[in-house]
Amino acid sequence: MVVISVRDKRRERGHAVVELAFVWSFLWLLATGVYQFGNAFYVYSRLETAASNAAMLASRLNYDVSDSGASFKTKVKNMAVYGDPNGGTTPLAPNLTTANVDVNPIPSSFPTGVTVTIQNYTITNLFHDITLTNKPRVTVAYMGSVVCSGC
Amino acid sequence: MILTLMALIVFIVDMGRIMLIDQYLVERARVAARMAAVNNWNQAAVANYVAYNSTTAPGGQTSSAGLLGVRPSQVGYSTIGIAGDPGYCVKVTISGMEAFTFTPYMAGRFTLPAITVSLPAQSLGATN
Numbered sequence: 001m002v003v004i005s006v007r008d009k010r011r012e013r014g015h016a017v018v019e020l021a022f023v024w025s026f027l028w029l030l031a032t033g034v035y036q037f038g039n040a041f042y043v044y045s046r047l048e049t050a051a052s053n054a055a056m057l058a059s060r061l062n063y064d065v066s067d068s069g070a071s072f073k074t075k076v077k078n079m080a081v082y083g084d085p086n087g088g089t090t091p092l093a094p095n096l097t098t099a100n101v102d103v104n105p106i107p108s109s110f111p112t113g114v115t116v117t118i119q120n121y122t123i124t125n126l127f128h129d130i131t132l133t134n135k136p137r138v139t140v141a142y143m144g145s146v147v148c149s150g151c
Numbered sequence: 152m153i154l155t156l157m158a159l160i161v162f163i164v165d166m167g168r169i170m171l172i173d174q175y176l177v178e179r180a181r182v183a184a185r186m187a188a189v190n191n192w193n194q195a196a197v198a199n200y201v202a203y204n205s206t207t208a209p210g211g212q213t214s215s216a217g218l219l220g221v222r223p224s225q226v227g228y229s230t231i232g233i234a235g236d237p238g239y240c241v242k243v244t245i246s247g248m249e250a251f252t253f254t255p256y257m258a259g260r261f262t263l264p265a266i267t268v269s270l271p272a273q274s275l276g277a278t279n
Binding site for chain 2: 031038056
């Protein structure tokens with residue numbers, strides 16, 4: 001016959017509480033990890049689509065040398081942020097602004113290629129924000145027309 | 152404890168499923184935008200293509216749910232700019248898609264954020 005004393009029962013209960021604390025903290029980490037990575041992948045996918053579509057537009061848009069490509073860059077940035085070269089109100093990715101988009105014609109005097117980069121974009125998460133530095137980035141060959149409206 | 156674990160597993164499955172649906176819709180919107188950019192398609196053709204992978208609805212039933220439950224009425228199509236201009240774009244939007252979860256305390260139906268894809272128009276069906 002096994003006799004379990006009151007002290008043993010208390011000790012078992014204490015063990016259970018400690019185990020629960022360990023397992024619960026592990027499960028909590030797992031759940032938040034799943035959410036954070038899922039959200040980051042989701043937002044990154046949106047950014048990738050935005051950058052590649054903007055790059056596709058940039059590859060064929062007229063490049064005006066008289067304003068050093070300013071209007072060209074504005075249209076490409078609007079395309080990346082709003083999906084519309086003329087601008088819009090709802091960004092394609094949360095909190096994405098035109099300041100987060102860098103358009104770099106290579107070379108700027110007479111482009112043969114264009115790079116569209118999402119820069120300093122922060123993916124807002126519950127516990128740990130992720131700042132993307134110069135990614136995603138898409139480079140395409142420039143196949144549009146270089147024009148000079150002010151010449 | 153086992154209930155918590157089960158809830159966590161259901162949560163993971165739910166999130167994975169929602170991401171799958173979202174990625175699927177993004178892919179449909181991208182493919183439809185690409186096809187619209189190189190063909191002279193109208194709203195109905197684009198909407199049917201997103202929902203049924205065909206420019207015409209099977210049996211003419213445009214109200215029936217297509218792939219993963221997408222209906223043509225949930226697909227928007229518009230063009231941006233002046234035709235022939237290098238900045239002329241096509242825009243495909245999928246909105247009002249619903250996803251559901253079984254996770255305890257958050258079970259129910261949720262409307263997914265609208266998906267918008269814009270692409271510069273290319274030949275738009277021009278043959279020469």
